[in-house]
Amino acid sequence: MGGTSYLMTHNPKDFEVVFRNEGVWPHRPGSDTLRYHRKTHRKDFFQGVEGALPTQGKTWSDFRSAVNPVLMQPKNVRLYYKKMSQVNQEFVQRIDIDTQEAPDDFLNVINRWTLESVSVVALDKQLGLLKESGDNDQAVLLFKYLDDFFELTADLEMKPSIWRYVKTPKPMKLMKSLDGVQEITSAYVDEAIERLEKEAKVGVVRPESEQSVLEKLLKIDKKVATVMAMDMLMAGVDTTSSTFTAALLCLAKNPEKQAVLRGLRIH
Incomplete structure (x- = not known):
C-alpha cells in the first residue's frame, strides 16, 4: 500500500554515479497523483501535453527539448533582475524595522515571497501577495491550492494509501486543488496573451533579448506555455521555501556567518 522505497544520500559523489548511469531518458519515481490528474482526471485539458514533472522517457524528453532553449539561458537572469529586486524589497519590508523581528507568521511570508518570485518568471506577473493589500482573490486562492498540493501529495505518495483503488476524500481534495492551479x-x-496582443496593436515590438520567458514559450505553443508555468509553480515554490528557511536557521545559529555576509567583523 505504500510507495517505492527511497534511499537518501548527501554525498555528491553518489549523485555523479547515478546521473552518469541513468541514460538519455532517466526514470524518476513519484508524482503518481500529478500524473493521474494530467493523464486521466483532466485528460480533456492536457491532451497529451503533460509537462516535465510527471512524465518519463521520450514524452519527458520531447517536452524538455521544446522548452529548454527558452528556460536554460543564463542571460534570462537580466530580464528579471529589477522585478525580483522589487519582490525582495517587499519581502524585507514585512520585517519590523524598529525591532528587526520577523512576524509570527514568517513562514507564511516566506512562502508568499517564493510564490511571488516564481510567478514573476512563470506568469510574467507580480501577484501582490507581499503588499499590505495583498488579498487578490485569485492569487490567494492559487497560494492555497499549491499549499494543499504539497501537503496532500506528501500524504498520498509517501504514506500508505488506497487512493489508487478507492477515491477517498484526500485524493478528491487534491484533484480539486490541482484543478484550481490549472484554471x-x-x-x-490568457491575461498575458491579451496584454501582448494589445501591445502589438499599438506597435510595441520588443527584441527577443527583452521578451519574457512566458512570451517566448507562447510562441512555441499556448498549451506548452501553460503547463510549463504550472510545473514551475509546483517545482519552484516549496523547494525554494524549504531551502531558504533552512539557510535562515543556519544563519540564526551562526551569527559570525551573518557578519561575513554583511561585510562586518566580530572581535
Missing part, C-alpha cells in the same frame, strides 16, 4: 494559471496566461 488560475490558464487565466493568468
Whole structure:
C-alpha cells in the first residue's frame, strides 16, 4: 500500500554515479497523483501535453527539448533582475524595522515571497501577495491550492494509501486543488496573451533579448506555455521555501556567518 522505497544520500559523489548511469531518458519515481490528474482526471485539458514533472522517457524528453532553449539561458537572469529586486524589497519590508523581528507568521511570508518570485518568471506577473493589500482573490486562492498540493501529495505518495483503488476524500481534495492551479494559471496566461496582443496593436515590438520567458514559450505553443508555468509553480515554490528557511536557521545559529555576509567583523 505504500510507495517505492527511497534511499537518501548527501554525498555528491553518489549523485555523479547515478546521473552518469541513468541514460538519455532517466526514470524518476513519484508524482503518481500529478500524473493521474494530467493523464486521466483532466485528460480533456492536457491532451497529451503533460509537462516535465510527471512524465518519463521520450514524452519527458520531447517536452524538455521544446522548452529548454527558452528556460536554460543564463542571460534570462537580466530580464528579471529589477522585478525580483522589487519582490525582495517587499519581502524585507514585512520585517519590523524598529525591532528587526520577523512576524509570527514568517513562514507564511516566506512562502508568499517564493510564490511571488516564481510567478514573476512563470506568469510574467507580480501577484501582490507581499503588499499590505495583498488579498487578490485569485492569487490567494492559487497560494492555497499549491499549499494543499504539497501537503496532500506528501500524504498520498509517501504514506500508505488506497487512493489508487478507492477515491477517498484526500485524493478528491487534491484533484480539486490541482484543478484550481490549472484554471488560475490558464487565466493568468490568457491575461498575458491579451496584454501582448494589445501591445502589438499599438506597435510595441520588443527584441527577443527583452521578451519574457512566458512570451517566448507562447510562441512555441499556448498549451506548452501553460503547463510549463504550472510545473514551475509546483517545482519552484516549496523547494525554494524549504531551502531558504533552512539557510535562515543556519544563519540564526551562526551569527559570525551573518557578519561575513554583511561585510562586518566580530572581535
